[in-house]
Amino acid sequence: MQGAPKTLLQHVAGTASRIYTIAMFVFLIAPVLVVLPLSFTAGQMLVFPLPGWSTQWYAEFFTNPLWTDALRNSVVIGVLTTLLATALGTAAAVGLHGAKSRWSGAVIALLVTPLAVPVVIVAVATFYLFASLQLVGTFLGLVLAHTVLALPFVVVTVSATLQGYDPNLTRAAASLGAAPWHAFRTVTLPIIAPGVISGALFAFVTSFDELVVAIFLSSPQLRTLPRQIFSGVSENISPAITAAAVVLLFVSVLLMAAMEALRRRSERMRRATENAT
Secondary structure: OOHHHHHHHHHHHHHHHHHHHHHHHHHHHHHHHOHHHHOOEOOOOOOOOOOOEOOHHHHHHHHOHHHHHHHHHHHHHHHHHHHHHHHHHHHHHHHHOOOOOOOHHHHHHHHOHHHHOOHHHHHHHHHHHHHHOOOOOOHHHHHHHHHHHHHHHHHHHHHHHHOOOOOHHHHHHHHOOOOHHHHHHHHHHHHHHHHHHHHHHHHHHHHHHOOHHHHHHOEOOEOOHHHHHHHHHHHOOOOHHHHHHHHHHHHHHHHHHHHHHHHHHHHHHHHHHHHHO
């Protein structure tokens, strides 16, 4: 009987916690979801109630060169950024994993600095550096800048995956005559692949959604999708902006779902390995 009040109190606390979590989730997500019905408006203004339903603004988004060029630029820059950041970040994480050097901590801190520094500071500093190198308004400039922002996510994700990696596997491959690159490609990489792929998805999302650096480094002839949305809001508000926002949101959510699936798969593999040992 004495345990009953405690059990009831725990039940009430658990229910209150779930209600609070759901309320906060709705509070954070509701403003984003408002864009969805607005993208199907039949009118020319962003108003509620909707005057009617139409897909004309999606047709505008996928046929207007301003939007299609911006979408293509974002995809191309995102893919190049992903390839570069994933290669550099994975190499850095593997090289620093288990390193005995006293400088390894400082190197990791340097690599993840863009996560701690406000992005506007990174954007201003990058603008002045790239202006002297004539990289402002170029694909290469945007790719390099986005790589700097995406690199920490790859390093952190791959480093976390390497925490469960047994270095004896690499030593065993080396004892059998495998060269370092061959051992990494055939032994290490397949095991840490979920972390590498997750880092790559993080890198793409970081580049695809990035706005502040794009404002400083883009040009009228080279605009990413977030930059074009920003220009549309500040110059000429059109419901086509909401269609672009929904496309941007859909891609981000899809990639986040893929990352969550990879995380669960990696967790299942880790548990299976622990049970086997």
